[in-house]
Every structure is written in C-alpha cells, then in structure tokens.
Amino acid sequence: MTGSDILLQLDGVSMQYGCGETAITALAGVDLSVRCGELVAVMGASGSGKSTLLTVAGGLTPPTAGEVIVEGHWLSQLSARELATLRRRSLGFVFQDFNLIPSLTALENVSLPLELDGWTSKRAHRPAVDALNIVELGDRAQHFPSDLSGGQQQRVAIARAVVGGRSLILADEPTGALDSTTGELVLRMLRSRVDAGAGGILVTHDARHAAWADRIVFLRDGRIVDESRASAVTSLLSGLPA
C-alpha cells in the first residue's frame, strides 16, 4: 500500500476540555491512520476518549493540538464552508441511535446528504436507491423509519453514510441498540462496504463486534496503548471443510 491509500490520518492529535486545574484531557497525542479497504476498531473503557476520537476524526470538533488529514486535506486549513463540504462528500457517520429523520422516507433520508450538497432530488434518487440496494433494503425505500425495525433503520443509516461514493465511514457503537443477530447483519454490511474500498472507524465496547475489524486499537486515558492486527491466515484452525 502507498501513502495515497490513506483516507484518514491523525497526527499527534490531542483534545482537552476546560483549562487550568480542572482541564480534562480526552485525547493525548494520538497517531492513527485508516487506509482504503481497512476497518479500524477503537476499544476502551468509558471515558477513554473513543467518542472524542470519532468527533475529531470527523471534523465535528477541532483538536486542541495535532492535525487531522482527510483524503489529503488538512482540516485546520479549511474554511468552515470547505470543511462542511468535505464532511458531506467524504465522510459518513453511523450512530447508535440511527439519527434518521422520522418525517422522511428511507429513500429521502439517504438522498438528503446529496441534496444538501446541491443535487436535485431527481438526480440524488439513483445513487440513494443504489445505496439502499447495497444494504438490501431497496424494497423498503418508501418506508418511514417508524415502519422499519432497528436493524433496518441502522442499515438505512449505513446507506446514508456511503451514498454518493463517500469513502470514510465513522461508526459510533452502531450495534449498541440492536440484538446480537441483527448487530451481526449490520456489521456484515459495514464490512462489505469496507471490502469494496471504503475505510472505516468502528467505535465499540463489544469485543465480538470489534473482531470484525482489520485492526483494533485500545485507548486508555486518551492514549493508544496497544494494537491488535489480524493475521492474514488464521493459525488457529486448519480450515473450512469442503
């Protein structure tokens, strides 16, 4: 892989809330990169900085030190308008509580980021349908969120996160509100988008779900303390029976 494969890079990122003796350090000198086709899970106890890392990586909050680089763009050098455009075009967020707009259909929810970017609803229709088909919900396009199960709503959220060729998915406990089987289905969708060339960060406290990632980084007190990288070939089992 080359440097150009890197979708997201955090260089020495620190985040501090407050100042003086009451200051809280949420992130302390974090270096992290995500490449095309790579899913990175972030694990850590409550308060370790997982969610802060995601909001900083997504350009929602500027770090107090360090640099965030998305698709080669240094976020600190972008104007507010340029940053908003980059977020709309390059980043997709998936939240634990889905964050779908209840008065819009699944199709309209998925089309929305494109329409906010100036697309007509007619033009946004095709890529939104494609995104819904990817998560196997093409037949639910006209359903409102209240008509969908939790797992289906989260799949709509994933479709919204990848619509229009957005390349970086930032997921914060995306399976937290789902049962185990549905959570696994959502992860399978996320994994398939990454395998198709996207990159992703998955914040989770669930070990079984983090194991879907190519790399797992462990945060403690705002610092990356260790990393687990899956071997290309498992040494644990002799293989799948024919």
Next chain:
Amino acid sequence: MSVRQSLLAILNQGPCYGYQLRAEFDRRTGSTWPLNVGQIYNTLDRLERDGLVQKADIDADGQNYVEITDAGRAEVADWLGSPVVRTMATRDELAIKLAIAVTLPGVDIAQVIQVQRTATMRTLQELTRAKNATADPESSEQLAWLLVIDSLIFAAEAEARWLDHSEHRLARARAAGLAAPLPLNTAVPKRGRPAKTAAASA
C-alpha cells in the same frame, strides 16, 4: 476433552478401524483438536477393557474393525443426555496468573491485562475471519465446524469481557486503597493436620 465418548458415539454409527476413527473425529470437529493415532488406540484399548467395544472383522486390507457393544450404546445415550459439568477445580492459567500478579509488588497489572486483551482480541479477529468465510453452511461438516468456531468465539469474548471487568474491579480497589501487594507470610505453616483448638475439643 471427551475423546472416549466422542469415539464411542462415532462407533455407534457402525464399526470403524483406528485411522478411520481419527478421520471421522477430525472432520466432525473441524480438525480443531487433532488426535494422534496412538491416542485413538489407547482409548480403544480402554473401551474394550471396559466392555464398551469389541473386536470385529478384519477386512481384505488387514484393517482391524471395532464395533460398539450394548453397554457402549448405553454409555453414548447417557453422554448425550447428560450435561457437561465444568468443575470449579479446573485450573484456569489466566485467572491464576492475574490472582498472583495482583498480590506482587512492582507488577503493572494494567499492562498484564492489556497484553492479554490484545492477544485475546487477535484470537477473536482470526476466529471471526474464519467464521465469516462461511456465512451459511452448505454441509453437515461445515455446520459442525461453525458450531466449534462459534464456541471458541464466545469463549474468547467471555475472556475479553472478564478482562474488562477485572480492570474495572482493580481500578475501584486501587481507589479504595485495597490493591496493595501481599507480603510474604513469615509464619511457617505446620505440616499435618491442624491442631485441635480448645473450643473444638470442648
């Protein structure tokens, strides 16, 4: 591992010879716990001694077949109908390691936990990759293999959760001043039975 009962259960399907039994055990368990032929023959000797199997025909290739007896069939039925009892006496190397480490001076217990967590998560990643290669089983062998992988995945997950729990417990104990090292007890324990106390002998 219940090799004895597993082999007996396979023999309940019909007579087998040693190598055949090994192959049957492997393909039904995804070769996760490979057995050597010596283990197979030793187990068969004990099963024969206990009257659960008996020698059968020798085929044209010279293979010595073994067949199950009525007592063996009864043992298989009993095995399948009974729960597996995991006794408290089974030594858990990791639990022992953490329990000892927390009593020692100069040990960074958080680091001990993290090293283990990373190893456990790597195992979980490898198992998940192996499982994801087969979302839907297409044969009984694949189904059996997936059941074994699921079992290993859930065991690894339980270990990861236990490590998280231990970390929280240690943090709370440290905050309460309870995580101090245990000094060596200089009072040498006496051998033999404990002496009777006055109260006990009264």
